[in-house]
Amino acid sequence: MAKKDQESYRCPACGYRSPKWMGFCPACHEAPEGLVPEESPGGRVERYVREAAGGAAESRALPISGVVVGDLPRSSTGLSEFDRVLGGGIVPGSFILLGGDPGIGKSTLVLQTVANLAREKTVLVVCGEESPEQIRMRFDRLEAGKKKTSGLFLLPETDLSLVLAEAARLSPDILIVDSIQTVFLPEWTQSAGSVIQLRETAATLLEFAKRSRVTTLVIGHVTKDGTIAGPRVLEHLVDTVLYLEGERGQPLRILRTAKNRFGPTQEVGLFEMEEGGLVEVTNPSAFFLEGRDPGRPGSTVVCGMEGSRPILVELQALAAPTSLPMPRRVTQGVSSNRLALLTAVLVRRIGLDLSGMDLYLNVVGGVEIEETALDLGIALGVVSSVRELILPAGWVVVGEVGLAGEVRRIPGIIERMAEAARLGFSHMVGPVLPSGKSRPLPRGIVYHPVSDLRQALAFLEKPSSSEKKAPSSVGSPR
Known part of the structure; x- marks a missing residue:
């Protein structure tokens, strides 16, 4: 690349940009070999056009009249309040983000859901925060866990490359990651939960969900102000963003949808926390x-x-x-x-x-x-x-x-x-x-x-x- 096209330099780890070259990144201190040249936007556009003109282009625009739209196939979660928030059920290949305060009942809600789904589908739960023994103990306490489930599998792993390899072997219908802040990609040197890891792991899971048509649900921590911890790119990448809310010491739990590409937004599901798990409140008034x-x-x-x-x-x-x-x-x-x-x-x-x-x-x-x-x-x-x-x-x-x-x-x-x-x-x-x-x-x-x-x-x-x-x-x- 000619020097005149090098209008700026960027950090390969965090994306920090600088008009001149530096031997380290002042933002994240993660670039041991310094900043790398970044091609100007105009140069990138010209290169893309030349490459597309030189070979067979794979992308072609379609007239809107030629796009066929059918009813989205949905799978019921077994909880009518959860189905209401999702817009009628789970869509195959969708990417769902569930957030909430620690101890509010996110894992309990997910376990109750997969207990219902695992009777007919294959569900893989990635245990990033709890051991399989802890999950089994909670599962046995739930009312839904007392029913026979043959398609539920637990994977105690935080390396996302190994998780995807096992998912490719098992071919599950639903993949649960608990939580997104605990998994990492080994090619990135940052620790799990960092901005880079969150962004890259979420993008990788999204590509896996869309390519394999596996419904992926990830659990995310929230900050003190109640938003998903980490970059906002998580909420932009996923298809559906759900929040489980409630007051400590109060049995009421409210499941809200902040974003839903397959259904209405601002819907709520109401649950009451009891000894046997979350019980639906079908008559909230x-x-x-x-x-x-x-x-x-x-x-x-x-x-x-x-x-x-x-x-x-x-x-x-x-x-x-x-x-x-x-x-x-x-x-x-x-x-x-x-x-x-x-x-x-x-x-x-x-x-x-x-x-x-x-x-x-x-x-x-x-x-x-x-x-x-x-x-x-x-x-x-x-x-x-x-x-x-x-x-x-x-x-x-x-x-x-x-x-x-x-x-x-x-x-x-x-x-x-x-x-x-x-x-x-x-x-x-x-x-x-x-x-x-x-x-x-x-x-x-x-x-x-x-x-x-x-x-x-x-x-x-x-x-x-x-x-x-x-x-x-x-x-x-x-």
């Missing part, structure tokens, strides 16, 4: 409302949407006098910024005096909902707590609140009404429905449209004047 005591100031029932699923939860607001110069605003399950915004609206538009009060807001059950459709329920809960008023039992509140105090439209209002009616609620307060709406309203529930906060606050009553009773039972939590 009943689960979150179980044990609710209606008729309390500050308590409102709201309906949020998690993906395509409406979920009813209880919001509890508490206003307490304070002597602090700066009153506290504490939230659990919703954004603190949202509470601050709604507090300003209540003070400015309604005239509510909150200057000497601490505000505490909690979503019962440990679930986090960031949807703005909870705004109206939050506002009514705060007013209910401050003025010692209650929302009549059997009522649900939905709607987004603007800075002018107006109640704005939200998506999925019909689905929310249907879920509330199914749980036995008889009234719903929400935004004005769009004119000319063709879909009929669900039976068994009365809808009360409001255009601003003042209209919604009119439904709050004194505790002694409320005679309606809430549903005595909201069904089984599962």
